[in-house]
Amino acid sequence: MxxxxxxxxxxxxxxxxxxxxxxxxxxxxxxxxxxxxxxxxxYSKNFLTKEVDSNSQMYWNGGIELNSNASIGLIRPKxxxxxxxxxxxxxxxxxxxxxxxxxxxxxxxxxxxxxxxxxxxxxxxxxTIEKIPEEYANLNSKIFKQGFKANGFQCASLERGQKNCPYSDGVDCITCLSGCPTNSKxxxxxxxxxxxxxxxxxxxxxxxxxxxxxxxxxxxxxxxxxxxxxxxxxxxxxxxxxxxxxxxxxxxxxxxxxxxxIGKNFYTHPQYMLMAEFDHEVNAYKGPLQNYKSDDLNFRKKGFKLENVFAPPAAISALFNGVGDEFFSCLKNINKFGSIEVCIRDENPGEIKVGRNNKTIVYKELSDLDKKKRDLGFDAIKNILYSQGAKRVIEGDFGIGLHLMGGxxxxxxxxxxxxxxxxxxxxxxxxxxxxxxxxxxxxxxxxxxxxxxxxxxxxxxxxx
Ligand SMILES: Cc1cc2nc3c(=O)[nH]c(=O)nc-3n(C[C@H](O)[C@H](O)[C@H](O)COP(=O)(O)OP(=O)(O)OC[C@H]3O[C@@H](n4cnc5c(N)ncnc54)[C@H](O)[C@@H]3O)c2cc1C
Structure with a gap:
């Protein structure tokens, strides 16, 4: 060098x-x-645009690491x-x-x-920290906001580290999960x-x-x-x-x-995504990924928050239950799906250990209280999505750990x-x-x- x-x-x-x-x-x-x-x-000019490439080149271990009982996928940038x-x-x-x-x-x-x-x-x-202008909210965000209102829940515009994102040029922020090509993030x-x-x-x-x-x-x-x-x-x-x-x-x-x-007191804010199928197109992957966040004191006290994120195809496909035709019919209709996820404030600490062959072993489970928080979040999400005309809501049973903290x-x-x-x-x-x-x-x-x-x-x- x-x-x-x-x-x-x-x-x-x-x-x-x-x-x-x-x-x-x-x-x-x-x-x-x-x-x-x-x-x-x-750099902004050479960020990887295919999910398979970014998973393998921008994350540890091909994009996802599993906890010891494979119930939570840990996403770790590299x-x-x-x-x-x-x-x-x-x-x-x-x-x-x-x-x-x-x-x-x-x-x-x-x-x-x-x-x-x-x-x-x-x-x-x-x-620079900015709010995304309301006029660019996609339908998934609008469903989130209107569903909150219909159920008497509080939400607020979210604040993002971004500068002059060229939304009017039709950018789709889902690509930013592999690096922001406009350097706005x-x-x-x-x-x-x-x-x-x-x-x-x-x-x-x-x-x-x-x-x-x-x-x-x-x-x-x-x-x-x-x-x-x-x-x-x-x-x-x-x-x-x-x-x-x-x-x-x-x-x-x-x-x-x-x-x-060392390795103890490990937390992840486990997140669970619920996918909702609508009669009409939602195109949740278009435009800004999300505009609003839950801002409800009641949710906060109960230990969860809601977000209306979406993910690229490989990640999304992991969230659909079922196999064969049932699974493929979901993928074929992906543009009719919206999504809301619950992120819980986990109280049960996990532990990071190193096993044979230098393998990372992460022990991390939800306690009964953590599961209760998740289920309360599921109930709130279903109320929001059905109030906005969802035909069906698919409950994700696989947790994602994006916020890796402690140890x-x-x-x-x-x-x-x-x-x-x-x-x-x-x-x-x-x-x-x-x-x-x-x-x-x-x-x-x-x-x-x-x-x-x-x-x-x-x-x-x-x-x-
Ligand atoms: C998909 C996703 C979405 C998220 N969204 C948000 C969000 O909207 N808001 C938010 O606040 N947080 C979000 N987070 C979480 C946030 O990104 C992390 O909490 C934050 O990056 C942690 O910062 P850090 O400095 O501790 O570690 P990191 O930012 O993870 O940096 C650690 C670096 O150390 C390097 N490294 C590790 N081991 C070694 C080694 N042995 N030798 C050399 N280098 C090594 C890694 O490659 C990595 O680049 C998200 C995370 C993910 C994965």
Whole structure:
């Protein structure tokens, strides 16, 4: 690799949401930073347009990893920009309920709106957040909004990290799940990473970190291999873990770190999609994917929220029950299907382990209370869809985990957590983390904006 040295002040493992932000904050203060990222570097012009290609090239393990009893599919990005390249781009701050939940478990005072608001605000300097204009709402979104009204539920326009999306040119945002071709989506690759690189950050993409060796007092060694399987070892004074809940847990376990909490307290906000068939065309995949979100205090208290997303064909086909003709008749009529999903605030923690042949094993199940939340969500969705004339509603029984959180939780007590309130690791103060893996429980709200806020807070305090 051109220009890549072997020693750095800071090495960041993972160039996703957190990694790119920490890199930008450190480089803007003149620090010497290397990012190591397993995924490829794609640009707006070469994002993959076929689902089969993006699944295999932009996600770990071909697009989906299963929990131990195959009831939940875990979707984990592997691309420069991480989740921000392939996600829905919805950016919501936490509410008091989420932050009080974090504070109760961790006993950390900065989990409050007063403390985090200045960091949420800082995100606006590099990231544009917009509402999608109502005039572009597709029929699936209109069904969502009207169904909420008909049932007395509250919904609101959602806020998305995007800038001047050319809806009037007829863009279909479903393609953005493989990267936004118009560069409107505010991925950390187009915002923070771009700035970090201008300020001297180095990035080594398609580099898989395999081992962290902290046995020497002088420096921490990080080793792994590039796309040609050539082995490299880098050293740094300070190591920042930003490879997500599964990435960090796996790396620390494989590297022989002893803290018994590593891999524990893993949450996913399991989501279940219900597909509804109508007499008429819905074309849920056209235009913006979704315009509105549930904003109902009653749902929030009961532990679920609703979204009206859709997915590309291979993903959607996994949600139809049945085989043979029954299955194909659904696919043939795909343009007549709308969809609403329930996303639950899971209370039952899972655990990430590493099995034989370095295989990731994720134990994660719904407790009876979690199932109750899901079923309450199903009831609300059916009421919404039938009130809008759905002929039938197909209940998905397969959960999807998009928000992978925890595994290395933060907290004031070493015996219950992996990272301390200053984001440093209890086992070695030279190693820190502010990504999704430090979440102590499931907030029940889209996690990205808070990962961004915590990453800014961490990087600025680290510098001080
Ligand atoms: C389809 C989808 C839709 C979503 N929609 C939303 C949404 O609308 N709003 C929202 O808030 N959240 C959404 N999320 C979740 C959100 O994207 C994640 O919570 C967020 O990306 C987590 O940020 P992170 O920095 O912890 O990790 P990531 O962004 O996942 O970054 C981790 C990076 O580390 C790299 N890595 C892992 N292991 C290694 C290794 N050993 N060596 C080198 N690199 C490694 C990975 O390749 C990855 O690029 C969605 C997720 C998905 C999958």
């Amino acid at each position: 051109k220009d890549i040295k072997l020693n750095y002040d800071y090495i960041i493992i993972g160039a996703g949401v957190s990694g790119c932000i920490v890199a930008e904050r450190l480089c803007s203060r003149g620090k010497n930073v290397l990012l190591l990222e397993a995924g490829k570097f794609f 691309v420069v920009g991480g989740g921000s390249i392939i996600n829905g781009g919805l950016l919501d701050p936490f509410d008091d309920l989420a932050l009080e939940g974090f504070k109760d478990i961790t006993d950390i005072d900065f989990f409050s709106l007063n403390s985090l608001n200045p960091y949420y605000e800082k995100i606006n300097s590099l990231t 505010q991925s950390t690759m187009t915002t923070y990473l771009r700035e970090a690189l201008k300020n001297g950050a180095k990035i080594f993409s398609e580099f898989k970190v395999k081992q962290v060796d902290n046995s020497s007092r002088e420096s921490i060694k990080v080793s792994g291999h590039d796309k040609n399987l050539k082995q490299w070892t880098f050293s740094c004074n300070k190591l920042i873990l930003a490879s997500g809940a599964i990435g960090n847990s796996k790396l620390l376990i494989n590297s022989g770190f002893k803290n018994k909490n 290395c939780s933060i907290g004031s007590e070493e015996k219950k957590s992996v990272f301390a309130p200053d984001f440093s690791m209890y086992e070695d103060k030279r190693i820190s983390c502010a990504d999704s893996s430090i979440f102590p429980n499931a907030p029940g709200i889209n996690p990205s904006l808070t990962i961004m806020a915590l990453s800014i807070k961490f990087a600025e305090e680290l510098h001080e």
